[in-house]
Amino acid sequence: MIATAVRHRRPRPRVFARRRIETRFRTLVSPHQLNTRKGRTIYWIVLVGMVVGFTAIFMFPLYWMVTGALKAPEELDQIPPTFFPRSPSFDAYIEAWNLLDLGLLLKNTAIYAVGAWLFTLAVDVSAAFALSKLRPMFGKLITGMMLATLMIPPMVLMLPLFVTIVDLDLLNSPWAIWLPAAANGFNIFLLKRFFDAIPRELIEAAEMDGASPARILWSIVLPVSRPILGVVSIFTVVAVWKDFLYPLLVLPDTDSMTVSVAINSLSQTMPTNALTAALVIASIPTIVIFLFFQRHIMAGLTAGSLKG
Amino acid sequence: MGRRPPSRRGREARRNLTAYGFLCAALICFGVFSWYPMVREVLLSLQENNFVDAPRWVGLDNFATVIEDPAFAQAWINTAAFTGLALLIGYVIPFCAAIVLNELRHAKAYLRFVVYLPVMLPPAVSVLLFKWFYDPGAGLFNQILGFFQLPGLAWLDSTDTALVSLVIVSTWMNLGSGTLIYLAALQTIPSELYEAAELDGAGLFKRIRHVTIPQTRLILLVMLLLQIIATMQVFIEPFMLTGGGPENATVTVAYLMYQYAFNFGNFGGGSAMGLMLMVVLIVFSAVYLRVSRENT
Numbered sequence: 001m002i003a004t005a006v007r008h009r010r011p012r013p014r015v016f017a018r019r020r021i022e023t024r025f026r027t028l029v030s031p032h033q034l035n036t037r038k039g040r041t042i043y044w045i046v047l048v049g050m051v052v053g054f055t056a057i058f059m060f061p062l063y064w065m066v067t068g069a070l071k072a073p074e075e076l077d078q079i080p081p082t083f084f085p086r087s088p089s090f091d092a093y094i095e096a097w098n099l100l101d102l103g104l105l106l107k108n109t110a111i112y113a114v115g116a117w118l119f120t121l122a123v124d125v126s127a128a129f130a131l132s133k134l135r136p137m138f139g140k141l142i143t144g145m146m147l148a149t150l151m152i153p154p155m156v157l158m159l160p161l162f163v164t165i166v167d168l169d170l171l172n173s174p175w176a177i178w179l180p181a182a183a184n185g186f187n188i189f190l191l192k193r194f195f196d197a198i199p200r201e202l203i204e205a206a207e208m209d210g211a212s213p214a215r216i217l218w219s220i221v222l223p224v225s226r227p228i229l230g231v232v233s234i235f236t237v238v239a240v241w242k243d244f245l246y247p248l249l250v251l252p253d254t255d256s257m258t259v260s261v262a263i264n265s266l267s268q269t270m271p272t273n274a275l276t277a278a279l280v281i282a283s284i285p286t287i288v289i290f291l292f293f294q295r296h297i298m299a300g301l302t303a304g305s306l307k308g
Numbered sequence: 309m310g311r312r313p314p315s316r317r318g319r320e321a322r323r324n325l326t327a328y329g330f331l332c333a334a335l336i337c338f339g340v341f342s343w344y345p346m347v348r349e350v351l352l353s354l355q356e357n358n359f360v361d362a363p364r365w366v367g368l369d370n371f372a373t374v375i376e377d378p379a380f381a382q383a384w385i386n387t388a389a390f391t392g393l394a395l396l397i398g399y400v401i402p403f404c405a406a407i408v409l410n411e412l413r414h415a416k417a418y419l420r421f422v423v424y425l426p427v428m429l430p431p432a433v434s435v436l437l438f439k440w441f442y443d444p445g446a447g448l449f450n451q452i453l454g455f456f457q458l459p460g461l462a463w464l465d466s467t468d469t470a471l472v473s474l475v476i477v478s479t480w481m482n483l484g485s486g487t488l489i490y491l492a493a494l495q496t497i498p499s500e501l502y503e504a505a506e507l508d509g510a511g512l513f514k515r516i517r518h519v520t521i522p523q524t525r526l527i528l529l530v531m532l533l534l535q536i537i538a539t540m541q542v543f544i545e546p547f548m549l550t551g552g553g554p555e556n557a558t559v560t561v562a563y564l565m566y567q568y569a570f571n572f573g574n575f576g577g578g579s580a581m582g583l584m585l586m587v588v589l590i591v592f593s594a595v596y597l598r599v600s601r602e603n604t
Contacts, residue, residue, distance in 0.1 A: 055422065151593040217330075298420070
């Protein structure tokens with residue numbers, strides 16, 4: 001082992017050094033193997049293959065969607081299709097906006113998402129704080145029952161939840177989205193685990209100084225919990241934005257629909273290019289969230305599953 | 309004269325009171341929208357209920373009705389086939405992609421971004437997008453096949469290809485999260501292990517078999533269970549793309565549950581269907597929770 005390590009550190013001739021593939025960590029393929037002539041050739045082929053393949057599979061459908069909406073209906077139906085729109089026009093986008101009343105739909109969806117976000121944070125953070133730091137009687141039982149809800153797949157509870165919403169007279173009301181969103185065992189689990197890791201001494205010192213629990217939560221726990229709060233926030237907003245079946249059931253009125261539900265229910269009657277334009281507009285918000293919070297989303301993805 | 313410090317029991321009581329103050333909102337939300345519906349699912353499945361007249365207890369009749377439905381067996385077969393196909397494509401490909409991605413030194417950020425992009429689209433958008441691609445006439449897929457001089461497929465309109473078409477959409481939508489999770493897991497493998505294996509003369513595939521896979525065993529298991537749980541609940545794809553057709557080829561359990569409740573107005577039957585799905589999924593969920601707790 002030592003012998004190989006020494007061999008790798010030996011300085012290489014200059015020509016070699018320039019074309020060397022940078023390796024900071026050793027992975028499956030050793031840096032040595034990678035930097036042979038054959039290794040480099042394979043590496044570049046694989047790299048180009050991956051870039052081309054991923055772009056074709058994941059970006060091209062999006063390109064087709066965005067440009068499809070710029071084409072005239074006749075051009076869309078034409079065989080063979082055109083790669084670039086012949087005379088790009090935004091008419092379909094304007095048509096979609098007006099036909100679907102997309103302004104209202106986007107506003108609805110935003111209200112549901114932001115409300116769900118605020119409720120989830122307020123309810124779940126205070127619950128996780130109580131369970132983690134105040135440790136009430138039956139706390140373990142309550143935590144267990146909240147975790148047990150993770151075992152019940154959401155699809156299965158759809159009918160009784162819908163009936164409950166009807167009983168509470170919450171159909172078409174934003175509360176039907178906001179309140180159930182807060183009953184999220186996974187968020188409580190993530191938050192509680194994070195709070196558990198905050199040193200006891202920090203809390204005790206604040207208690208000595210006479211800080212109330214609310215004060216401790218606000219001034220000590222929340223500031224150090226920024227990363228996990230970010231993760232919970234993004235996932236709550238995105239989940240509400242992406243949801244389909246639940247809003248389909250509990251928000252049936254055209255005036256209270258979400259974007260996803262509305263584009264589906266009106267997709268039959270719309271011209272293809274206008275529908276495609278509506279799809280583009282409906283996906284912009286989540287894509288923008290992704291562009292802004294990429295790092296948090298990726299971090300949350302691993303926090304959620306590796307250790308979830 | 310100072311106030312007497314509160315007794316130990318008094319302090320205890322106050323602490324409990326404060327804690328329940330912080331907890332009450334969550335308890336109400338969980339109680340009304342999570343715990344109560346669980347109980348209600350069972351109650352509904354035992355009732356004949358049209359929400360106009362008083363509900364009537366019918367015992368297990370709802371289960372009998374649902375099981376006798378010819379679509380019932382078909383739905384379970386389709387769901388199992390969907391899950392199997394989705395695992396075949398959606399489980400192996402992300403892992404391979406992650407292994408290759410982990411070896412790359414360039415364009416990594418771009419590839420990570422691109423593969424996760426579809427995950428961020430609302431599923432309704434992805435599904436409608438693919439519906440347009442599947443169009444037998446001017447649809448993108450048949451156009452591409454035509455470009456290579458291949459005959460077009462009927463995609464959603466044929467019993468042979470409809471279910472596979474649903475799996476393709478579903479995989480496209482969800483591949484990204486699996487890939488990135490595996491990638492994160494691969495990055496935690498200590499490089500000494502690879503070095504040692506290589507010194508022992510292990511080739512590339514042997515290193516994958518004896519180092520990569522054992523080192524990511526737990527996450528592979530967790531993802532397998534998560535995928536089964538998620539794909540068994542498949543709804544939006546058959547709902548939006550095929551309506552269960554052609555000839556029930558794409559009716560899934562979740563979709564049949566929806567149909568019972570909202571198309572046939574039989575909430576009892578729907579709930580019975582849901583309970584059966586729940587029993588199956590709880591087994592996987594229980595294993596999943598156990599595995600992931602050991603993992604932490």
